[in-house]
Amino acid sequence: MSILEGLRLAVNGLLSNRLRSALTMLGILIGVSAVILLVGVGNGATVAVQQQIQSLGSNLLTVFPSNARGAGGVQQGFGTGAGLTLDDAKAIANRQTSPDVVTAIPSAGGRAQLTYGNQNWNSSLTGTTQDFPSVRNYEVASGTFFSSGEVDAASKVAVIGPTVVTNLFGGADPIGQVMKINRQNFRVIGVFAPKGSSGGFNNQDDVVVVPITSAWSYLLGGRGKNVQQIYVEATSAQATTAANTEVTQVLLDRHHISDPTLADFQILSQQDVLNSASQTTGVLTLMLGAIAGISLVVGGIGIMNIMLVTVTERTREIGIRKAIGARRQDILLQFLIESMFLSGLGGALGILIGFGLARILPLVVSTLPTPVISTPSVFMAFGISVGIGLFFGLYPANRAARLRPIEALRYE
């Protein structure tokens, strides 16, 4: 018996019980569309998070001060180290000792209360140097960023993000206006272009950036000339590993630490953040897929159930077929094709519905990340649904194939 013949028989058999076939298919259909949709949502979340992180700059390294370690590696608590200094940042930026580093900027800040006229706004304050826009992927949309001269002079100038413009200036042009940061007058000289990322991470558009020297002098009173982070821009995303090594060496030398395990700083690359975030969303995707997979298994059991009923119903037919010369494998094939056809068709329809839902759902639930459906996952879903038909059809089909012709013929 050819496959084509089997397919004809299968379609014939399924059509003779339309409602039952449709309901059985529905089980697989729901399972497959759930897998497609939920895995799509998981992938969408991954892509969204990756984009957010990459907008911070994929060639970025962040150096944090960490615990000093005494002799024998005794942890002495966070922030007990010597800390980082402006000179550390300058040393890191030296192309001689660290050829893979474009530049490095110090950063110090905290929350700041901004007031302008009768408006006030709480934003994230960063004190840094003139290279901030290039290192942190910010673009100045209007006005200018502060210069190295203004950093050296500790000028009371500020560059603000679009969120601040909206909330503090009501959208009016803030360039040249004087606002108060923690009751100190600062002149706004520039506005950043929106970075467009919002959500779970800090809003990168809700920022106010001032020269680090001004921050030390006027805003971060009492905390000394403390550098909270040094942002290092590597020459490329691929060079971050090399840059990491160079920065480590420079800082170890400067801090007179010979054993790297006793370092009083930590370097976090954006790649690390990306990797760990991807890992997290990957687990999320897997979990969503697994939950949807359960419904697929339930659909498969539905197929098995119906196939068992079908085999019992057609016992006599099986007997007739065997009497006129059908071999075991002919009967096996007939029922396997039938169950695979059932699940395959259910799977194909499920893929279509999954696609449809992936389009519609984000319109209804706006917080949902746009589902990303990859082609391999579609083929896999189809393959798995056919596989489910094969797996769950095997037992009923085998039962049919093993029927003894005389007993099957006698069956009423």
Added chain:
Amino acid sequence: MITLEGITKLYLTGEVEVAALKGVSLHIPEGEFIAIMGPSGSGKSTLMNVIGCLDQPSSGRYILDGYDVSALTDDQLAWIRNRKIGFVFQSYNLIPRASAVHNVEMPLIYAGDSQQRRERATAALESVGLLERAGHLPSELSGGQQQRVAIARALVTDPAILLADEPTGNLDSESSLEIMKLLRDLNQQGRTIVLITHEPDIAAFAQRVVRLRDGVIVSDERPAVVTEMAR
């Protein structure tokens, strides 16, 4: 053509072994029209299952068209049933969802003959005079017509023997006569026919009548007188 030597068949019903056939030896030459008769419980159905290769004997030898059937596997038996035996059952046993011509075609599908399948099925239907009903489902045919479709199905692979198990059991006397005349015509064209029946009127169409009782052959005769009905 068919040789049975000391065929026995034991069934296990619960703890008790029941012998349905207790040593049946029979030779059926090619071209013969033989009727096997016996009351229910005589073992004639068991004998028919053995001859039809639907069941294996417990002991004894069965040679069909040169093949020692008692030593074959399930799949080989399926092949024998497909090529060497044409079945005609009391309850027709057509596949309800398939048209007449599809039913007739079915043995060819399992034979793997894709060539001229439809032509051969059509020819077989024509030989039983049902060509114009080829596209009908079994439920749209009368009992006699269904049985003729079943005969066409039995003939389509050109088997060595035609095995008819109470072929007229579900038919009225007019249709019965029609079917028996068809079988007799086929026999006159050289087809070997084994007929299982308990009706003497039906058995009268055969050239030879074998009677079974309690699993053994009690008589084997060639009636000289052909009854009125069969004439």
